[in-house]
Amino acid sequence: LHKFMHWGGSILTDSGGFQVYSLPKFRKIKEEGVTFQSHHDGSKHLFTPENVIQFESEIGSDIWTMLDVCIHAKNPSKHEAREALNITKRWAERAAKAYQQTVPEQHITQNEDGSFTVGNSLLFGIIQGAIFPDLRKEAALHMASLPTHGYCIGGLSLGETLEQMNESVLAVTDNLPEGKPRYFMGLGTPVEILNSIERGVDMFDCVWPTRVARNGMVMTSTGRVNIKNAEYRTQDIPLDAECDCYTCRRYSRAYLCHLFRSAELTSHRLLSIHNIRFLIRLAERAREAIKNGTFMQLKEEVIRKYQGN
Template sequence: MFPFELLANDTGSRARRGRLTTPHGVIETPIFMPVGTHGALKAMTPDQVDAAGAQIILANTYHLHLKPGEGLVEKAGGLHRFMNWDKPILTDSGGFQVFSLPKKQIGEDGVTFRNEVTGEQTFLGPKEAIAIENALGADIIMAFDECIPYPSSHDYAAQSIKKTLRWAESCRKAHRREDQALFGIVQGSVYQDLRRECAEQLAAMDFPGYAVGGVSVGEGLELLKQVVEFTEPFLPEDKPRYLMGVGLPEDILESIERGMDMFDCVIPTRYARSATLFTRRGKLRLTNRRFRRDFYPVDTSCDCYCCRNFTRAYLHHLFNANEVLSATLSAIHNVHFYLTMVAEARRAIERNDFVAFKKAFLEEYGFYRQG
């Protein structure tokens, strides 16, 4: 069991300040976890990810299983050594990716799909997913669940959580490593009764942590807030809570306010590659012609490597010239922006004024004007 300590609670909201200790280091929560799908953050070296403030990163079980294969990673000494990252790593179970595939066949024991690399029919279920994650060797691993689309009917979602709960128990039994924490995943679409049922039954299984899944599939911020609000009361207070695949700055801050601790999303690096950079005053699209002679840093309040050394005009030029450096500098900035935001959120919870911090942050960011 990985120790999780609650250090502070914000009395004006459900926001919490915690500390999770893993074999590869301490994670201060709330935390954002940058995503390295294939065992690497796109356009960034591990040193750059570390310098941006990352405490933990994600890798994708499904994609690593396809290439290069968990057997090779295990022979290399595990994922930490393979990718030269000595801080904590979380791997998902591959469920989201598998259920997004065309022509998949969902059965009671798992999912059959066509392997994207070999073209062969492949089966993935809870036992198989856990075996892959055990071989990869991340600090935190996720149970195999059914991630259903939005919208889904109540009847379909009800049948789905029964499957997810059965699979969660199978994952617990298949899990073999004490140096990895296995988190359960709450599903149930947007239905309050199903979220409660799933959360309560998973809590009874006593996982070392819990995730809320199925909230980044197109339901929007208002439904996201509702799902978190009626799921959170049924998650154990003394365990970390991970909101999967979320998201934009406003999504994260609203969810911290509602008691979530951990977040991940590809948005910072994906947006960076398309010239969209986050600043305290909102997003900038640096391919816009107005930045051609703009010699300010991306964000005048930012102290990342990009903002200390380069201008908007230079990044505009790099994108227009199709230089790889454009993606690297932009990713450094965006990841730093996200990690600075959650660090400020932690300090606000410690001061017991998170709600005021969130309001001020989103006002400056321009979120309320956008809405």
């Protein structure tokens, strides 16, 4: 992957569990693994805890995740959540064993002088349990007992309430050891990110910033902006005066509004660049505030300004 993408940084790969979750009509979950039918060509495939680890080894990513069973988070039944967690736990044990039997060969990092160093890839376990704090705690304690390098919080930001999300995250982070990274899978909204950082989460990823950009929505320090609205057609100012991204340093709201309303695909890219940079800057500010002991003040300031508009 590193050579293919010409990327010297870290690459995290998902196990495919969420992708299988998104194809309910085309998959069947069994103890062995997941059989699913491709929506591209109709071909059938089998994912197991073992072959997913092998796939990740072959493509040479740096952080490997385990195959898991993800369910919908909006009003799930506890029986369904229990069954999914039980399988996920058994699969995690198999994945950890497969990892230990696999010799990671293609973990590559780029040094300051431009050279590359080969090392071992890391294994992250995915913690499920839906919106039930007792299941989340059980899942966290089980994953903490396995030889992993970090933890993924999966199965959230899928329709549950903010209160349910926060309770579930806390049930996980309160029961994980210190010193290993915690990664919230699929979270990309600033308020929820700050709430999760407060509860001990370290890493985030999401398609949301680019998906909403394709619909004309951008995040700014003073709230959301829907660039296709007529009010922005004559605003000769950046999307966000506090932003240092490529888009904000070069183009006005009026120009971006023109591009979007004219169905120019360039607008999707420029708005995506801004949204991604907005979240990167948010993470940078959060790290600095944690070091300075001022995180809660930063959180309150960002949320007040963001939700004030």
